[in-house]
Amino acid sequence: MPRPSEPTRERIIQAANSLFYSEGIRRVSVDEVAAKAGLTKRTLYYHFKSKDDLVAAYLAARDQPNLALFRKWFAEAEGGLPVKVEAIFKNLARSARHPKWKGCGFLRTSAELANMPGHPAIRIGAAHKKKFEDWLRAAFAEQRIADPLKLARQILLLLDGSFAVVLLHRDASYMETAGEAARTLIETALAKPGRKRG
Amino acid sequence: MPRPSEPTRERIIQAANSLFYSEGIRRVSVDEVAAKAGLTKRTLYYHFKSKDDLVAAYLAARDQPNLALFRKWFAEAEGGLPVKVEAIFKNLARSARHPKWKGCGFLRTSAELANMPGHPAIRIGAAHKKKFEDWLRAAFAEQRIADPLKLARQILLLLDGSFAVVLLHRDASYMETAGEAARTLIETALAKPGRKRG
DNA sequence: TTGTGTATATTCACTGGTTAGTATACATAG
DNA sequence: CTATGTATACTAACCAGTGAATATACACAA
CATH class of the missing domain: 1.10.357.10 (Tetracycline Repressor, domain 2)
Structure with missing residues (x-):
């Protein structure tokens, strides 16, 4: 179901926010963030270039x-x-x-x-x-x-x-x-x- | 050569101190600490029960x-x-x-x-x-x-x-x-x- | 002096698990 | 039929911790 798109990016950032904040950057894998957002890692990498990119987005959102x-x-x-x-x-x-x-x-x-x-x-x-x-x-x-x-x-x-x-x-x-x-x-x-x- | 012993423990802590302080706990592997101390990981585990134990020793030494x-x-x-x-x-x-x-x-x-x-x-x-x-x-x-x-x-x-x-x-x-x-x-x-x- | 046993200290090679990132294919919307 | 978006399955590297063997120093006996 390729529906969402824009909301998807937001959902990933929310998941990253929750996990990175409570457990730290290095303790949380990209797979975990993807799972929390309800999608696969590959999809996450469609929206974010790298884990560093995701980390930056997580902080920018705060x-x-x-x-x-x-x-x-x-x-x-x-x-x-x-x-x-x-x-x-x-x-x-x-x-x-x-x-x-x-x-x-x-x-x-x-x-x-x-x-x-x-x-x-x-x-x-x-x-x-x-x-x-x-x-x-x-x-x-x-x-x-x-x-x-x-x-x-x-x-x-x-x-x-x-x-x-x-x-x-x-x-x-x-x-x-x-x-x-x-x-x-x-x-x-x-x-x-x-x-x-x- | 099983010579050193006590100095060995100290040497490991020095290596851990240098690496953990400058790069962080999670970014540094036990192998890296052992290499910096000039011995193998297995020897390090003879002197320290676990990585957490080593981290504690690193801070205690500071x-x-x-x-x-x-x-x-x-x-x-x-x-x-x-x-x-x-x-x-x-x-x-x-x-x-x-x-x-x-x-x-x-x-x-x-x-x-x-x-x-x-x-x-x-x-x-x-x-x-x-x-x-x-x-x-x-x-x-x-x-x-x-x-x-x-x-x-x-x-x-x-x-x-x-x-x-x-x-x-x-x-x-x-x-x-x-x-x-x-x-x-x-x-x-x-x-x-x-x-x-x- | 020489042999021998034992605790101490060290190494090599491995396991089982995790992880960032990717190749490829597939589905849907317009 | 093409852009966009998603999933499966994979790679290559890394990493904490361990099993089994071995080397040394030293105490003590012969």
Whole structure:
């Protein structure tokens, strides 16, 4: 039945997402992804050039939804900048307590592919993190903050640190600790001189 | 020639360390480790029960030297607590600029084995990080800091975050940014009330 | 000094299983 | 009847772990 086509590609990416995220890139075979998507490996290779290509597609598909979620948490929190940023960490802690949580797919992939710096999947992950960093920087720039880029990077360090630490210790409370640190850093930056910005 | 014995085990661990750290656990075969150590796979299996056992030994061997290095950097820096902690990040940035640097072996292993929470290697990694956290907590407790454990954890989040971020972006300057954040957090904690401690 | 047994250490060759990727054929839609 | 899409069956390589044999060092006896 050669019906689907476009939906097929999407179905493969969904299967890849589920398997690669929960078990890692190298532990999951192309056959397993195909089986989960309900088709054969040969069909998968019709839609994707190689496994690396599939890995890249898996991460590319996580980019937008992930960022959207962070923006939503930020927007929904009522209060100033410190409160809004801390809300991201609080929501993340809630996610991290679910049993299927396995950290950040981008970071785990970059750890698995650490010896292939130019790999497409790593470039996608780096771009994802840069997007988040830039969004934060813009949010900080709208307030009286002296060095919005530096502060955005510090928050990102706490965020990615909490992914790593919580994955290792399986203790989501570190995420709330990271949130407090983020609040402290933002409050300190707000208290300093700082030039304006619209 | 059945000469060596004890040195042999050490030689295998050195080979494993070099290969596992630079290429990852799953990308390196037991044969490759044996070849690098200058012996056959069968001999390796005489000294280690399984590959998992070898992985655990590889991480266990990194534990002490790693902690010693951090303590050395901390002790050598002249100044107060904020300066000493920031020195760790500065030295780490220097290491991270070497081309063979591949992040933190413990964190990368935990990312690779994310779906095996009970794996010996993960327990060793978690214990390693806890040791560092506790050492920092003790150092903070000697000063007038209200919640030394919380502060130690915040520094660790920055540290592990910088491993992850620098590995992804290949930009070691994030480590210096993390060091500045650490300094800010410590200075803030020192400025607050806080009870004493000997 | 010389012979002998035993625990230690090492090798060769193999098994059983997995895996990324492909050659070829077939089915359906328009 | 041709593009597109799917399946069967295969290749060639890799890989964790093992069976069986062997070599050495050393303790101890003769």
